[in-house]
Amino acid sequence: MLNIDLHCHSTVSDGLLTPTQLVEHAAVRGVSALALTDHDDVGGLDEARQAAAAKGIRFINGVEISVSWRGQTLHIVGLGIDPEFPPLAQGLAVIRNGRVERARNIAAQLDKFGIHGSLEGACAYAGNGLMGRLHFARFLVQQGYAKDVKAVFKKYLVKGKPGYVPHQWASLSDAVGWIRNSGGRAVIAHPARYKLGKDALDELLLEFRALGGEAIEVITASHTPEQSLLFARHARRLGLLASRGSDFHGPGESYFDLGRMPELPADCTPVWHDWNGAM
Ligand code: AMP
Ligand code: MN
Numbered sequence: 001m002l003n004i005d006l007h008c009h010s011t012v013s014d015g016l017l018t019p020t021q022l023v024e025h026a027a028v029r030g031v032s033a034l035a036l037t038d039h040d041d042v043g044g045l046d047e048a049r050q051a052a053a054a055k056g057i058r059f060i061n062g063v064e065i066s067v068s069w070r071g072q073t074l075h076i077v078g079l080g081i082d083p084e085f086p087p088l089a090q091g092l093a094v095i096r097n098g099r100v101e102r103a104r105n106i107a108a109q110l111d112k113f114g115i116h117g118s119l120e121g122a123c124a125y126a127g128n129g130l131m132g133r134l135h136f137a138r139f140l141v142q143q144g145y146a147k148d149v150k151a152v153f154k155k156y157l158v159k160g161k162p163g164y165v166p167h168q169w170a171s172l173s174d175a176v177g178w179i180r181n182s183g184g185r186a187v188i189a190h191p192a193r194y195k196l197g198k199d200a201l202d203e204l205l206l207e208f209r210a211l212g213g214e215a216i217e218v219i220t221a222s223h224t225p226e227q228s229l230l231f232a233r234h235a236r237r238l239g240l241l242a243s244r245g246s247d248f249h250g251p252g253e254s255y256f257d258l259g260r261m262p263e264l265p266a267d268c269t270p271v272w273h274d275w276n277g278a279m
């Protein structure tokens, strides 16, 4: 039985395991094909590919791009990308620079709220990786502001809370374009997570498809079984492919372990249906 996991994070973004540790973790869990999809960064792909080759795991170059669409943040996963394709590499570098500025703004907001030292604290969690809200969350948990990262997000880091700052990410059109033009396939990540009404969701899916987007993430830790079935239906209706990914960030922090999630519903066309070789 093939076990394909096309969404996870390493220490290059906000995961807890290095690319090598992540691949070793995948191997133990019987994952046969893995895509590393760090937020806005492709810096872990070489290391992960080498580790995967050593373990006999098929490796797919991936990325998860942060996008602003109608005032919301969306995540677009790219699979099979060329990480060296200049428009993609340059576009991701711009997003990463924006994250530095955003981190300063988050820390300044938390300062006003009486929480001090969060920039240094989050930086220590980020190490050499990019700065994300999850690094702030880990720092705030360590400081005792909430019991776990989920609770910290709810209390401090989402819209309307003291540590939230609005931020402009890439456009949907740029993100899908960079992925496609680098030879990859664009996937809308965890679509049930976006706060969109039925019409806006439909408009998003149609716009995504018109831009060249090819797949919907149907199985993800963010979806209930009902939401997975709903998005499987959307994929079929729109002629889009279906993807499957754990969105694993690290042991003890993620809902699904690597490769440990339901199969795609039977009537979906998998995003990997035409990948050659050992799929
Ligand atoms: P960022 O891209 O820096 O805004 O951070 C987004 C990341 O924060 C996501 O990829 C998750 O890893 C994490 N995240 C977002 N919302 C939550 C939540 N409610 N609970 C736990 N982690 C979350
Ligand atoms: Mn993340």
Ligand code: MN
Pocket (backbone or CB within 6 Å): 064, 075, 189, 190
């Ligand atoms: Mn995401």
Ligand code: MN
Pocket (backbone or CB within 6 Å): 007, 008, 009, 064, 247
């Ligand atoms: Mn993710």
